[in-house]
Amino acid sequence: MDCSGLLPSSRLFFYQNSRVLSSQLTSTRRRTRTFAALGGDCAASVTKDHSMMKIPHVLTVAGSDSGAGAGIQADLKACAARGVYCSTVITAVTAQNTVGVQGVNIVPEEFVAAQLKSVLSDMQVDVVKTGMLPSIELIKVLHQSLREFPVPALVVDPVMVSTSGDVLAGPSIVSGFREDLLSIADIVTPNVKEASALLGGMQLATVADMYSAAKLLHNLGPRNVLVKGGDLPDSSDAIDIFFDGEDFHELRSSRVKTRNTHGTGCTLASCIAAELAKGSSMLSAVKVAKRFVETALDYSKDIVIGSGPQGPFDHLLRLKSTSCHSYRPDAFSPSDLFLYAVTDPSMNKRWGRSVTDAVKAAIGGGATIIQLREKDTDTRDFLEAAQACLEICRPHGVPLLINDRIDVALACDADGVHIGQSDMPAHVARTLLGPNKIIGVSCKTPEQAQQAWIDGADYIGCGGVYPTNTKANNLTVGLDGLKTVCLSSKLPVVAIGGIGISNASAVMKLNAPNLKGVAVVSALFDRECVLTETKKLHAVLTEAKQMP
Numbered sequence: 001m002d003c004s005g006l007l008p009s010s011r012l013f014f015y016q017n018s019r020v021l022s023s024q025l026t027s028t029r030r031r032t033r034t035f036a037a038l039g040g041d042c043a044a045s046v047t048k049d050h051s052m053m054k055i056p057h058v059l060t061v062a063g064s065d066s067g068a069g070a071g072i073q074a075d076l077k078a079c080a081a082r083g084v085y086c087s088t089v090i091t092a093v094t095a096q097n098t099v100g101v102q103g104v105n106i107v108p109e110e111f112v113a114a115q116l117k118s119v120l121s122d123m124q125v126d127v128v129k130t131g132m133l134p135s136i137e138l139i140k141v142l143h144q145s146l147r148e149f150p151v152p153a154l155v156v157d158p159v160m161v162s163t164s165g166d167v168l169a170g171p172s173i174v175s176g177f178r179e180d181l182l183s184i185a186d187i188v189t190p191n192v193k194e195a196s197a198l199l200g201g202m203q204l205a206t207v208a209d210m211y212s213a214a215k216l217l218h219n220l221g222p223r224n225v226l227v228k229g230g231d232l233p234d235s236s237d238a239i240d241i242f243f244d245g246e247d248f249h250e251l252r253s254s255r256v257k258t259r260n261t262h263g264t265g266c267t268l269a270s271c272i273a274a275e276l277a278k279g280s281s282m283l284s285a286v287k288v289a290k291r292f293v294e295t296a297l298d299y300s301k302d303i304v305i306g307s308g309p310q311g312p313f314d315h316l317l318r319l320k321s322t323s324c325h326s327y328r329p330d331a332f333s334p335s336d337l338f339l340y341a342v343t344d345p346s347m348n349k350r351w352g353r354s355v356t357d358a359v360k361a362a363i364g365g366g367a368t369i370i371q372l373r374e375k376d377t378d379t380r381d382f383l384e385a386a387q388a389c390l391e392i393c394r395p396h397g398v399p400l401l402i403n404d405r406i407d408v409a410l411a412c413d414a415d416g417v418h419i420g421q422s423d424m425p426a427h428v429a430r431t432l433l434g435p436n437k438i439i440g441v442s443c444k445t446p447e448q449a450q451q452a453w454i455d456g457a458d459y460i461g462c463g464g465v466y467p468t469n470t471k472a473n474n475l476t477v478g479l480d481g482l483k484t485v486c487l488s489s490k491l492p493v494v495a496i497g498g499i500g501i502s503n504a505s506a507v508m509k510l511n512a513p514n515l516k517g518v519a520v521v522s523a524l525f526d527r528e529c530v531l532t533e534t535k536k537l538h539a540v541l542t543e544a545k546q547m548p
């Protein structure tokens with residue numbers, strides 16, 4: 001639904017420009033990849049043809065953290081890690097370390113206005129991201145500057161309290177956010193405490209409360225809302241609720257056990273801004289950002305900086321990792337394996353649907369990853385189908401993998417491949433695909449699982465858990481075989497073979513280590529309504545996951 005007719009004029013400007021942004025930046029995105037591959041800033045300076053090269057640009061309007069874990073410093077590092085240029089407007093200078101905040105010096109309004117003018121009047125900013133805005137007056141200054149120099153998108157991180165519990169903006173700031181910023185924000189990213197403050201003290205104790213808060217916050221005007229549940233007690237996952245005004249998405253990542261969480265909120269919002277600047281859809285930007293934070297926290301969980309209770313983490317891990325198991329920023333999150341839909345051309349033909357309709361319906365029902373297993377399809381048709389399916393998957397942030405055909409994956413820039421023991425060896429696929437693509441390998445034994453890990457795979461598919469008619473002469477390993485492989489695997493595992501609504505729960509309740517989800521073909525695609533069957537399977541898996 002297009003509601004732009006109902007919006008105040010300044011908001012209309014943001015909307016129109018946001019729409020332009022993604023198409024404008026499609027070509028920029030490709031250049032960004034080359035830019036990153038060549039090694040960041042140097043690539044720009046060695047460009048020989050001097051043709052105009054627009055680099056995605058985020059302006060952060062936030063406070064300085066002397067300890068450099070959060071604030072402006074986190075934003076700069078996050079944008080650098082995501083390959084995006086970042087300019088800075090400093091609203092306050094804090095004396096801060098891993099113990100807490102020792103002092104705050106607010107920058108005078110006129111000087112914040114001067115910084116905003118300097119950047120916005122000269123540079124082509126794609127996204128403004130806000131952090132610490134310590135007074136209502138500063139919010140008004142920002143609002144006025146954005147009227148004068150409109151930008152394509154605005155990410156509002158409503159910072160009020162630091163991770164150490166120190167107050168960075170008083171309660172009166174809430175009215176500033178509500179009156180001047182939320183109505184022009186493309187996304188607002190409060191944690192539960194901030195969401196509660198923005199909603200007048202509403203109690204937020206459960207995931208259900210987060211859903212209600214997301215809806216209520218959306219009513220205040222932002223185009224999208226992300227309520228972050230990292231502070232909710234009693235949850236093994238970090239659960240965030242994303243709401244775009246029509247659909248909710250429950251986004252999960254594993255909760256990393258570490259003291260080094262200072263600056264996660266700033267980093268997440270900056271990553272969202274960076275991905276938007278590169279041309280991503282909002283949901284995809286949020287998913288990539290969440291994955292980046294999870295990976296950076298995991299990478300940094302044991303580092304020691306400072307002696308206080310809240311340490312910073314390391315944003316620039318990518319520059320330091322060299323092994324084939326090193327961090328790959330755009331790759332893969334194990335939670336993607338939750339509901340893995342694998343297509344089959346003969347089944348889709350039997351039910352009179354195209355592969356694109358099948359993929360659309362599977363995603364609509366909650367599939368978290370798609371594999372195109374188009375056996376016996378002509379290469380040209382396979383490539384066309386893959387390109388069309390990528391257009392469907394990308395806006396939803398759902399990875400698309402290609403079965404067997406590395407050439408097809410390379411040709412359409414798919415997110416990765418799934419290969420078996422008689423396909424190309426995984427280490428060769430890794431060499432061909434590079435570090436940023438997802439590689440899954442079929443394994444029936446612990447030895448194969450070990451080899452997949454050595455070869456640089458991202459996950460393994462283990463089956464057949466039950467007998468199947470979909471793959472001829474397939475060896476059934478059973479639940480016991482699955483458990484044995486899961487116990488030995490260093491990689492996340494997805495179970496496959498004869499799995500459907502009636503037995504998915506039994507598979508998940510094995511509670512085998514590393515088992516992240518189920519992969520299914522016939523239970524989704526050899527049915528009349530893919531959407532209904534996917535929704536049913538999603539519900540079964542969600543319930544099984546919640547069982548102790």
Ligand SMILES: Cc1ncc(COP(=O)(O)OP(=O)(O)O)c(N)n1
Nearest residue numbers: 404418419420421442461462496519
């Ligand atoms: C998720 C997943 N697991 C296993 C397979 C089987 O792959 P492979 O052994 O290469 O057999 P084919 O699918 O190529 O017949 C899979 N496709 N996906």
Ligand SMILES: Cc1nc(C(=O)O)sc1CCOP(=O)(O)O
Nearest residue numbers: 463464468470497498520521522
């Ligand atoms: C493609 C495939 N691989 C398997 C393995 O055991 O590695 S079983 C399988 C077919 C899975 O189809 P369905 O969900 O219809 O049983």
Ligand SMILES: [Mg+2]
Nearest residue numbers: 404419420423
């Ligand atoms: Mg294969």
